[in-house]
Amino acid sequence: MMDAGRHPKVELLTDSEVEEISGFVGNFRARIRRKARYVDEKACTSCGECAKVCPVVVPDEYQQGLSSRRAIYLPFPQAVPSSYALNMSDCLGVRPIACGKCVEVCDKKCIDLDMEDRFLDIEIGTIVVATGLDVYDPRAQDEYGYTRFENVITSMEFERLICAGGPTGGHLIRPSDRKTPKRIGFVQCVGSRAPARAAPYCSNVCCMNTVKDTLLISEHDPDAVSHVFYTDMRAFGKGFEDLYRRSREAGVRYVRGLPGHVKQDPKTGDVRVTVENTLTGDLERYEVDLLVLSVGLVPKKNGGNKVKELLALSSTSDGFLLEAHPKLKPVDAPTRGVYFAGCVEAPKDVKDSVTQASAAAARAGALLAAGRVKIEAITAEIEREGCNFCGRCARVCPYHAITESDKKRGLYPVVIQAACAGCGTCAAECPNDTITMRHFTDLQLLGQVDAILEEKPMEKVVAFACNWCSYAGGDTCGTSRLQYPPSVRLIRTMCSGRVDEDFVWHAFEKGAPLVLVSGCHFSDCHYISAVTWTQQRVEKIWIQMEKLGMRPERLQLDWISAAEGQKFARVMRQMDELLKQITPEEVEQSKKAVAEFLRQKREKLEKRKAKAAEGAGALAAAALEKS
Amino acid sequence: MAESTTFYCLRCQNRFPVQYDPKEVKERSCPRCGSNSVRKETPAAAETQARSPSVKIG
Ligand code: SF4
Ligand SMILES: [Zn+2]
Numbered sequence: 001m002m003d004a005g006r007h008p009k010v011e012l013l014t015d016s017e018v019e020e021i022s023g024f025v026g027n028f029r030a031r032i033r034r035k036a037r038y039v040d041e042k043a044c045t046s047c048g049e050c051a052k053v054c055p056v057v058v059p060d061e062y063q064q065g066l067s068s069r070r071a072i073y074l075p076f077p078q079a080v081p082s083s084y085a086l087n088m089s090d091c092l093g094v095r096p097i098a099c100g101k102c103v104e105v106c107d108k109k110c111i112d113l114d115m116e117d118r119f120l121d122i123e124i125g126t127i128v129v130a131t132g133l134d135v136y137d138p139r140a141q142d143e144y145g146y147t148r149f150e151n152v153i154t155s156m157e158f159e160r161l162i163c164a165g166g167p168t169g170g171h172l173i174r175p176s177d178r179k180t181p182k183r184i185g186f187v188q189c190v191g192s193r194a195p196a197r198a199a200p201y202c203s204n205v206c207c208m209n210t211v212k213d214t215l216l217i218s219e220h221d222p223d224a225v226s227h228v229f230y231t232d233m234r235a236f237g238k239g240f241e242d243l244y245r246r247s248r249e250a251g252v253r254y255v256r257g258l259p260g261h262v263k264q265d266p267k268t269g270d271v272r273v274t275v276e277n278t279l280t281g282d283l284e285r286y287e288v289d290l291l292v293l294s295v296g297l298v299p300k301k302n303g304g305n306k307v308k309e310l311l312a313l314s315s316t317s318d319g320f321l322l323e324a325h326p327k328l329k330p331v332d333a334p335t336r337g338v339y340f341a342g343c344v345e346a347p348k349d350v351k352d353s354v355t356q357a358s359a360a361a362a363r364a365g366a367l368l369a370a371g372r373v374k375i376e377a378i379t380a381e382i383e384r385e386g387c388n389f390c391g392r393c394a395r396v397c398p399y400h401a402i403t404e405s406d407k408k409r410g411l412y413p414v415v416i417q418a419a420c421a422g423c424g425t426c427a428a429e430c431p432n433d434t435i436t437m438r439h440f441t442d443l444q445l446l447g448q449v450d451a452i453l454e455e456k457p458m459e460k461v462v463a464f465a466c467n468w469c470s471y472a473g474g475d476t477c478g479t480s481r482l483q484y485p486p487s488v489r490l491i492r493t494m495c496s497g498r499v500d501e502d503f504v505w506h507a508f509e510k511g512a513p514l515v516l517v518s519g520c521h522f523s524d525c526h527y528i529s530a531v532t533w534t535q536q537r538v539e540k541i542w543i544q545m546e547k548l549g550m551r552p553e554r555l556q557l558d559w560i561s562a563a564e565g566q567k568f569a570r571v572m573r574q575m576d577e578l579l580k581q582i583t584p585e586e587v588e589q590s591k592k593a594v595a596e597f598l599r600q601k602r603e604k605l606e607k608r609k610a611k612a613a614e615g616a617g618a619l620a621a622a623a624l625e626k627s
Numbered sequence: 628m629a630e631s632t633t634f635y636c637l638r639c640q641n642r643f644p645v646q647y648d649p650k651e652v653k654e655r656s657c658p659r660c661g662s663n664s665v666r667k668e669t670p671a672a673a674e675t676q677a678r679s680p681s682v683k684i685g
Contacts, residue, residue: 522654532652539666542637545672553637557664559654567661574638574662 005080012080019119020308021127024401024419025337025373036115038086039072040154043110046074050102050111058090060167064157066175067167072102072111077165086111109221112516126337126364130357131307133343136191136198136296144187144293149264150176151271152291155186155209156185162216174290181224181289184217185273186210187259188230192296201318203296207234210294211244211343214252224250227286229259229275237351255284260290297347301499303402311338312400314528320346325526329357334528335399336373336419339363378422378494379440380415386434387412388612393426393435400526402426410619414415423527424498428537432608433502441495442500449507452489457511458584461488461575464503466496469520469561476565477572487579488516495519497530501541504555505601508594513582517577521559531559548593554582635672637664 004010013032020031054070062069062076071090074082094113110174135156138146144151151174153161164170174181188210192203194327202401207230233254235244248254261274271291277284299319308315313333314322321344324332331339341357342348350357368371382393382402389407392402401419405411415426415435427435433442452460465471469491477484493499496519507515517538525531535557542552556578560570630648636657643658647667655665666672 535654536652542666543671552666552672553664555664556637556662559656559663571662574660578638 001078001080003152005174013120014081015085016120016575018307018310024416025335025367026125026418027335028127030122030127032120032122034118034120036088036090036117037083038111038113038115039084040108040110040112041081041083043082043108045108046084047107048074048084049105049107050084053101053105054088055099055101056092058087063167064154064160066157066160086113112440125368126338126339127311128341128357128360128364129307129311129313129333129344130341130360131300131344133297133300133347136203136298138190138293138295140198141190143260143262144190144291145262145264146293147269149262149265149291150174151181151269151289152262152293154190155206155213155292155294158213158292162213162220170220171426172217176264179289180221182221183290184224184226185271185286185288185289185291186213186226186228186294187273188228188233188294189258190295191298193231199296199298199318201347202234204301205349206294206296208237208240208349209242210292211235211240211247213292214247215243215250216252218252227273227288228252228254229257229273230254231258232256237349255286257284297343300344311335313338320344322528324528331356331363337364337367338423343511361542363524373418375418376422378437379417379420379423380422380426381436381438382413382415382426383434383436384412384616386432386609386612388429388432388608388615389413392429392431396425396429396533398423398425398530405616410490423495423530424493424529425495425530425533428498428500429533432605432612437498440498442502444494445491445498445500445503446506448491449503449512450510452491453507453510453512458513458582458587459487459579460512461514461516461572461579462507463488463490463516463518463572463575464496464499465490465492465560466519466526467492467494468526469524470496470518470558470568472562473560473564473568475567476562478565480565482565482569484569485576487576488572495525495527495530496534497527499534499537502598503539504541505594505598506555508550508590509598511587511591513587514556514575514579516556516558516571518558518560518571521561524561525615544597548590548597550590550593551586553578554590633668634665635668636660636662637666638662641667 005012013034015035015037017033018030019033019459021028023029028412050072051070054072056071057068059065060067060069072084072086074084097113138144138154160166161168162170162172172180191198192201192206210228214228217226233244235241253274255277257275257278259273259275263272265272271288273286273291274287275284311333312335316322321340323330323340323345324334333340339360340589341360342353389405391405393413394402394404399419399421401416403414405413424437424440427437449462451611452462459566465474471490474490496517499517504515517534519534520526522531538555538557545552545555556575560568560571628643629646629648631644634645635642639657639660641659645655656663668682672684
């Protein structure tokens with residue numbers, strides 16, 4: 001932190017909040033609120049005279065409330081900038097000034113009670129999101145008695161108690177009587193791996209943190225005995241198994257089972273723990289002087305959602321931010337030019353956080369050093385002609401790469417080319433067919449459908465396959481020398497999101513007995529959430545097929561990953577089997593029904609386009625008049 | 628709010644209950660054949676099914 005504070009090319013904006021972000025990779029603009037600190041951070045020498053006279057005493061958040069601070073305080077010893085700050089919500093008041101003692105004693109005159117929040121507008125090329133996490137509040141698991149029993153504390157509180165910079169100077173005491181505990185218990189997985197009650201995931205760091213704490217205890221006091229109550233100990237990192245072994249050798253007792261009951265003796269302050277040892281099946285009772293709850297990590301509440309909204313990011317079901325790709329782009333956000341570092345993306349320890357932060361800095365640095373970004377050749381383009389400002393394209397774009405349209409102001413939607421990833425969802429969803437997908441145009445794809453069905457259509461399955469997963473699954477199938485029937489004919493699109501419903505209808509109109517739409521599994525989608533639009537579109541077509549008297553079974557949907565060569569072959573064999581059950585009569589019948597349906601659809605589209613053209617003419621005339 | 632709804636598979640015709648929330652778009656598959664061609668059973672869907680001999684795998 002100090003190095004970052006001193007670096008000539010790093011400007012640290014502490015006590016600040018991002019209010020707005022606009023733009024795209026290389027051209028972001030941010031509005032930052034610099035909160036009033038009430039102390040001139042450049043002039044303050046941290047002499048501490050102000051805190052000595054401040055009459056307000058509040059719990060010190062940094063010390064987990066185990067000691068107190070004043071309303072004017074140094075947040076923590078190595079704080080950067082090394083300057084005091086006044087917390088206005090703790091101060092007795094400045095309008096009118098109720099106390100003002102700190103101002104009086106400050107020789108340097110660096111306290112300014114009239115200071116106000118300032119706003120800073122900056123231009124930035126890339127963004128690294130490193131907003132961190134929160135820890136689980138164990139009060140929700142009342143059986144452990146946290147806050148009901150003084151000698152039940154969290155691992156965060158333990159950390160402060162055993163730290164040399166902590167409120168006791170590193171001397172471990174227990175809260176009830178300030179005695180040095182000789183028997184310490186640790187309860188693992190508090191708030192983690194409990195889908196029904198807390199977080200379903202493993203918090204990654206708690207096991208090793210406890211192992212480290214037990215070693216610290218035995219270093220501080222070789223006579224102290226530690227008991228660890230666990231589900232299973234996870235020591236998978238470099239050197240971690242060794243640390244775990246050392247802890248066992250130091251006499252730490254590991255008991256497999258989580259306490260079902262905890263009680264503190266009101267007289268002695270000792271904590272009684274009842275636990276079922278799942279290795280022996282026995283119900284065991286332990287008495288400890290101090291019980292430490294190894295609390296899990298949870299996504300950041302305050303601020304986390306705001307960052308998510310500002311940068312149009314999504315999160316996984318557990319609440320952590322979703323990366324662009326779990327294997328290929330683990331530090332990139334789906335929004336180009338945005339990267340993740342640390343626990344904002346998933347719970348991780350210091351080493352992993354530093355590794356990810358270094359990778360994020362390198363990714364951002366490489367982009368900035370290049371001075372320009374390579375954009376996809378396959379991007380969308382909106383033609384104004386026919387656009388009726390419905391806004392559907394901007395709503396469905398997973399990258400927020402399309403600007404909002406506004407009919408009143410005559411603002412047409414525009415694709416920001418640097419932000420477009422080329423999934424084609426907008427082109428497929430545009431009800432007016434005004435979006436062209438470069439290199440995957442309607443004409444190109446319909447041409448392929450025509451070519452497939454030109455001869456012996458009854459023997460063909462028209463299969464749309466996305467480039468990254470299902471088409472790649474076909475490659476895996478081939479390289480594994482698995483066979484699949486030649487009746488299946490693949491049409492590659494970058495994403496299944498590109499498969500316009502018109503392509504499916506066109507295939508049926510041309511006599512396709514069976515159509516397959518295939519893409520990535522939801523968790524693998526190369527284009528964030530584009531695949532969800534595919535599913536919704538297919539569901540819509542199924543309903544329409546029913547209305548036209550067609551069996552919806554003739555449109556199949558499957559998610560196949562690049563690694564699923566076997567699944568690819570199996571699905572294609574199933575398609576071949578289904579194909580044999582479709583009769584020429586029903587295909588002929590549906591051809592007519594679909595042709596009529598498409599005729600009506602085209603008629604409606606023409607009308608809409610004509611109306612849009614009228615509107616555009618009126619807008620142009622109004623603009624001309626204005627100018 | 629998720630509620631228990633019957634889904635059916637457009638590949639093997641299997642019918643199965645799922646917790647369904649119309650607001651939530653999520654990946655679903657048939658517990659019998661693994662296909663993702665599954666959809667909510669509606670009266671219209673049931674009617675089409677009854678009217679025509681279904682294509683069926685397995
Ligand atoms: S192609 Fe995909 S990424 Fe590009 S603008 Fe359209 S929806 Fe957005
Ligand atoms: Zn099935």
